[in-house]
Amino acid sequence: MAIRIMPAVVITAALLVAGCGQGAQTAAKGPAQVDGVRIVNADSEPGMWMSVGRTYSEQRFSPLKQINDTNAGQLGLTWSFDLDTARGQEATPLVVDGVMYFSTAWSMVKALDAKTGRAIWQYDPKVPREYGVKVCCDVVNRGVAVWNGKVYVGTLDGRLIALDASNGQPVWSVQTTDTTKPYAITGAPRVAKGKVFIGNGGAEFGVRGYISAYDAESGDMVWRFYTVPGATGQPDNAASDKMLAEKAASTWGDGGLVLGGGGTVWDAIVYDPEFDLLYFGTGNASPWTQGYRGKIGDNLFLASIVAVKPDTGEYVWHYQEVPGDEWDFTSVQPIILADLPINGETRKVLLHAPKNGFFYVLDRETGELISADPFAPVTWASSVDKETGRPVEHPEARYSQTGKPWRGTPGPQGAHNWNPMAFSPDTGLVYIPVNVLTSTYVQAATFGERAMGFNTGLDRGANATSGLAAVQAAMDGASSHLLAWDPVNRKEAWRVEHPGPGNGGVLATAGNLVLQGTFGGNFVIYRADTGEKLWSTPVQTSVIAAPMSYEIDGEQYVAVLVGTGGAFGLTQGAPSLKSGPMRNISRMLAFKLGGTATLVEPAPVARAIDPPPLTATAAVVADGSRLYTENCGVCHGAAAISVGIVPDLRSSPYLSDDDYFDIVLNGTLKERGMVSFAPMINRAQAAAIRSYVISQAHDTKTVRSAGP
Ligand code: CA
Numbered sequence: 001m002a003i004r005i006m007p008a009v010v011i012t013a014a015l016l017v018a019g020c021g022q023g024a025q026t027a028a029k030g031p032a033q034v035d036g037v038r039i040v041n042a043d044s045e046p047g048m049w050m051s052v053g054r055t056y057s058e059q060r061f062s063p064l065k066q067i068n069d070t071n072a073g074q075l076g077l078t079w080s081f082d083l084d085t086a087r088g089q090e091a092t093p094l095v096v097d098g099v100m101y102f103s104t105a106w107s108m109v110k111a112l113d114a115k116t117g118r119a120i121w122q123y124d125p126k127v128p129r130e131y132g133v134k135v136c137c138d139v140v141n142r143g144v145a146v147w148n149g150k151v152y153v154g155t156l157d158g159r160l161i162a163l164d165a166s167n168g169q170p171v172w173s174v175q176t177t178d179t180t181k182p183y184a185i186t187g188a189p190r191v192a193k194g195k196v197f198i199g200n201g202g203a204e205f206g207v208r209g210y211i212s213a214y215d216a217e218s219g220d221m222v223w224r225f226y227t228v229p230g231a232t233g234q235p236d237n238a239a240s241d242k243m244l245a246e247k248a249a250s251t252w253g254d255g256g257l258v259l260g261g262g263g264t265v266w267d268a269i270v271y272d273p274e275f276d277l278l279y280f281g282t283g284n285a286s287p288w289t290q291g292y293r294g295k296i297g298d299n300l301f302l303a304s305i306v307a308v309k310p311d312t313g314e315y316v317w318h319y320q321e322v323p324g325d326e327w328d329f330t331s332v333q334p335i336i337l338a339d340l341p342i343n344g345e346t347r348k349v350l351l352h353a354p355k356n357g358f359f360y361v362l363d364r365e366t367g368e369l370i371s372a373d374p375f376a377p378v379t380w381a382s383s384v385d386k387e388t389g390r391p392v393e394h395p396e397a398r399y400s401q402t403g404k405p406w407r408g409t410p411g412p413q414g415a416h417n418w419n420p421m422a423f424s425p426d427t428g429l430v431y432i433p434v435n436v437l438t439s440t441y442v443q444a445a446t447f448g449e450r451a452m453g454f455n456t457g458l459d460r461g462a463n464a465t466s467g468l469a470a471v472q473a474a475m476d477g478a479s480s481h482l483l484a485w486d487p488v489n490r491k492e493a494w495r496v497e498h499p500g501p502g503n504g505g506v507l508a509t510a511g512n513l514v515l516q517g518t519f520g521g522n523f524v525i526y527r528a529d530t531g532e533k534l535w536s537t538p539v540q541t542s543v544i545a546a547p548m549s550y551e552i553d554g555e556q557y558v559a560v561l562v563g564t565g566g567a568f569g570l571t572q573g574a575p576s577l578k579s580g581p582m583r584n585i586s587r588m589l590a591f592k593l594g595g596t597a598t599l600v601e602p603a604p605v606a607r608a609i610d611p612p613p614l615t616a617t618a619a620v621v622a623d624g625s626r627l628y629t630e631n632c633g634v635c636h637g638a639a640a641i642s643v644g645i646v647p648d649l650r651s652s653p654y655l656s657d658d659d660y661f662d663i664v665l666n667g668t669l670k671e672r673g674m675v676s677f678a679p680m681i682n683r684a685q686a687a688a689i690r691s692y693v694i695s696q697a698h699d700t701k702t703v704r705s706a707g708p
Contacts, residue, residue: 056337060092133675156185159174206259208286210240252294267281289326328414331355335350358373376409426512480501506547512528522538584645621692627688
């Protein structure tokens with residue numbers, strides 16, 4: 001089954017030299033002397049990892065093979081670095097000329113000696129903690145970019161910052177978003193041709209998506225491309241004006257957008273030096289339900305892959321994976337570029353496994369659909385029509401049109417989310433962290449702007465897990481696996497089952513290895529060709545980020561950022577409890593053959609569940625359950641059960657204290673991220689939420705006291 005495919009980038013190196021000024025010989029000038037030539041020629045420096053997916057093709061494949069399928073069992077920890085944050089860690093580190101650069105939760109950046117783990121510098125952009133309520137899925141950051149001696153990070157509060165790679169001091173900083181709106185940046189910037197590309201998120205809250213290009217040296221904006229039309233219908237004086245007017249405007253309602261429109265470019269951005277194109281994935285609709293977006297149409301460019309010219313942002317092609325999305329089926333999951341042998345010829349393709357459960361192979365020069373096949377259980381559509389490129393939907397999935405609830409798979413977490421997949425040109429397989437989750441979609445009876453929090457146009461109570469039995473049911477209905485997918489023969493090659501969802505991103509290597517961490521707290525190595533498990537080690541916390549590999553002084557290392565959090569540490573807490581509740585112990589870990597370092601587990605900080613008496617009526621508790629789901633559950637966990645990164649309210653010392661109202665309504669803990677909810681609830685409603693939490697705490701006590 002092994003297929004050998006030549007990496008796409010090798011043949012283009014010569015093409016780029018003329019256009020890209022500096023060469024690899026500048027490496028001696030100082031740290032992070034990375035340019036387009038070096039990244040295009042990344043395979044000539046296999047010990048480096050110079051951009052988030054290692055190369056411009058973002059295959060997340062390391063050519064290193066000192067660690068391989070004959071000796072992986074000898075891998076051991078060689079150093080670890082404790083982080084100064086205890087939230088979800090999603091970044092893939094870069095390693096350039098012996099220095100490791102990475103971002104952490106709260107958009108902080110570290111530079112470490114990649115051989116020893118010693119800190120060289122650390123940078124904190126001091127993101128105001130109240131920005132935590134402007135993100136759906138934790139205060140995460142997925143990585144940095146390096147270019148010409150600078151390190152670039154996007155911050156949760158919407159800044160793009162260039163740091164001096166030698167000392168971590170800011171060189172320039174620009175605000176890329178309107179801070180009065182609920183925008184946030186969690187994705188990694190990409191750099192090509194002297195420009196930094198960055199998007200943003202916020203489609204659960206009511207924003208309009210776009211991607212921007214900034215000059216890497218000055219921070220001046222070069223172009224911006226909006227992914228959906230604006231509310232006024234007026235041009236934006238942006239690169240997208242022509243295409244929004246010609247292609248997109250007629251696919252939306254005439255009355256203007258009720259709520260931003262969405263289509264946020266919150267993760268995948270890939271530069272293709274062969275065709276000089278920039279591809280980006282766009283997010284879900286805002287609001288989710290089409291019933292509150294005016295006319296029924298395709299709503300371009302939601303849930304699409306869009307190709308533009310990197311110098312100008314000029315539109316080239318698009319392929320919409322989910323016309324008229326109303327399921328939160330974003331298309332921002334990581335994009336991989338590859339050359340594949342299809343029907344007897346080498347096709348230059350873009351590989352994509354978005355939330356919607358279909359695996360897409362597109363011609364990356366033209367956007368033509370080559371194939372689309374379900375890689376996971378899918379109940380919203382039966383297939384994708386090869387001629388039209390459109391999904392063949394099951395009519396009952398259109399809950400906004402039927403007026404009936406629809407329970408389907410995948411749910412809003414997707415069959416595959418942001419956790420990076422990897423492609424091995426040696427095996428020809430794509431390795432995908434797959435989740436199998438079911439969700440109920442019900443259009444809310446009424447809809448309007450909200451002062452804060454999710455505003456999806458759905459009745460969020462439909463998925464409320466209000467009791468322990470419901471939490472158990474949510475766990476029972478969830479599963480997850482690491483899937484090896486053959487994109488040429490369009491079928492599964494092998495899979496490894498995991499206990500619960502939310503597992504980490506993937507690395508493939510020339511050592512015939514696939515590496516992945518689990519939500520349950522193990523870091524595991526499999527044979528890339530068969531999926532046979534070769535090695536595993538406990539890491540004391542969830543791994544949701546993707547590993548990478550580098551080489552220094554003739555030794556190969558594998559590094560992975562660990563620390564539970566992200567969506568499955570918050571909103572989707574119930575299903576991920578299947579893997580066991582995990583503490584957040586945020587660290588960078590580095591492994592090598594014969595490594596002998598050990599991890600010391602910090603002392604547990606468990607608090608007793610000792611609630612005050614429940615005095616409220618059942619009706620008040622029921623009201624509190626609904627209000628909790630609407631306002632609190634996104635962070636504090638379904639059914640008031642926290643997975644661990646945000647306080648579990650059942651054991652809160654404030655439940656029996658008047659401080660409770662000061663915290664909830666006056667924002668006395670806003671420096672820790674707990675802002676005032678006075679815009680959303682009054683004192684009686686806050687009291688009902690407290691009664692619900694107290695009732696959940698008593699339920700837990702009952703279950704615990706009934707245990708062995
Ligand atoms: Ca979303």
